[in-house]
Amino acid sequence: MNTKHFIAVMILLCSIFASCESLLEEQPYSELDPGDVLTTTNGIEKVLVSAYGNMVWNNVKFRLTRFEEWPADLSWQTGGVENRTALTIINWTWDASQDHFIGAYNRHYEAIRDANIILGNLDLVAGIADEKKASLTAEARFIRAWAYYRLYIYFGTTPLRVSIDDPAEMPRAGEEEMLQFIESELLAVVPDLPDPGSEAHYGRATSGGARALLAKFYLNTKQWEKAAKACQDVISMDKYRLFPSFEDLLKVENDGNSETILVIPLSPDGPALNYMEGAFPPGFVAWPEKNVVNTSWENHGTQHRLRESFYNSFVPEDKRRGPILTTYVNEQGATVDLLNGAEDNIRSFRFWPDINAQGNRHGNDLPEIRYADILLARAEALNELNGPDETAINLINQVRERAGVPNLSVTDFTTKAALRDHIAQERAWEFYEEGHRRTDLIRMGKFVEFARKRGVENAEEYRTLYPIPQAALDANPLLKQNPGY
Secondary structure (H helix, E strand, O other), X not given: OOHHHHHHHHHHHHHHHHHOOOOOOOOOHHHOOOOOHHHOHHHHHHHHHXXXXXXXXXXXXXXXXXXXXXXXXXXXXEOOOOHHHHHHHHOOOOOOXXXXXXXXXXXXXXXXXXHHHHHHHHHHOOOXXXXXXXXXHHHHHHHHHHHHXXXXXXXXXXXXXXXXXXXXXXXOOOHHHHHHHHHHHHHHHHHHOOOOOOOOOOOOOOHHHXXXXXXXXXXXXXXXXXXXXXXXXXXXXXXXXXXXXXXXXXXXXXXXXOOEEEXXXXXXXXXXXXXXXXXXXXXXXXXXXXXXXXXXXXXXXXXXXXXXXXXXHOOOOOHHHXXXXXXXXXXXXXXXXXXXXXXXXXXXXXXXXXXXXXXXXXXXXXXXXXHHHHHHHHHHXXXXXXXXXXXXXXXXXXXXXXXXXXXXXXXXXXXXHHHHHHHHHHHHHHHOXXXXXXXXXXXXXXXXXXXXXXXXXXXXHXXXXXXXXXXXXXXXXXXXXXXXX
């Protein structure tokens, strides 16, 4: 093992022992010897655990709130120590110095580092079977492509590191270079990843997950024909189904259901969902209509709110409105009306409280991609290609049927723009608080428009990308900031 490889392994081991948050089963790290970690299948698997763990980020709710929901049109925040940062996001005054940017940037590059360590050392593993080597290679390449996809969605192009021997200082990749890399990596790994349900551990990459991520990559880079085909490839696998109940979809007891394609597994005693402590309104004790009673859940000063205009956009019979809290019983036994008692004060219970939560650590899994997303993504791509047609409308109606709302008809939409506007709204109803809204609005050209409509004075086009973190610029003089920052 050369010096660079040894140093990389030592850094990795320090991060594992100090703070690794694994998506997989706990491993006995005391058995890990830095001298031979990269020469055994068991050692390589532990590096893979670290790679998956880095895709969780430091704080799961940052993707839901700071990166995707608060800068968009459906939710906002007040109160608590989080409010100072939240205001910069809600008012579009964020800058390159903020911790959540460097946290996300670094963790994704740590996942890329782990993947590169695996790919650069698999040939050192004695006696590894060809099939096992192929599957580990595919998983590492999938994680690396996934990390670059996220970096691209948030920051634009970034340095394309494909080896642990790459220099510390690297310029940003070109647009075409980065997009071609992500696409080629995802296409390459599909044949060597296990079929859904055959993966070694729940939460690891599958051929379905790779196909779905490729479909979302094509969608968000507006490669409509490829997006439509990639979505159909997922549908044609015949492995996924819409879960029968929208309200129950993200409850802990339904983790791993038939709708889940790519997921971040979470648990109260591992990487956890620390979102509900801000969704609970002050003094929350019970939601009697839903038989929800607070016996041990933490309720913090931070307040994660939904906008009333969004709630009112649902037709009353839409079942997707069911997980939105509008009234509750407080500690004094009084019924509090959130819908009419204060402006924009209703709450999302999409991630239904976990009865086994430890404080503010709930165990609901976080879906990165679910089947409803693929159905609506294909409908959107087909509309961009052909305008409103029966195929696109029927895909949307599959999602609406579960919601209990009337089917749409092609005659409801006379133009491509009209159906695009409806799909934007349909995605709001279907995916609120799941961490997609900013990206959806940017793709549809509505992110800046919607912010200006609600009075955000700093809503400028350059903010459709987040700034490259200042700490990353300081560490790499060849790295250039996004225009406008």
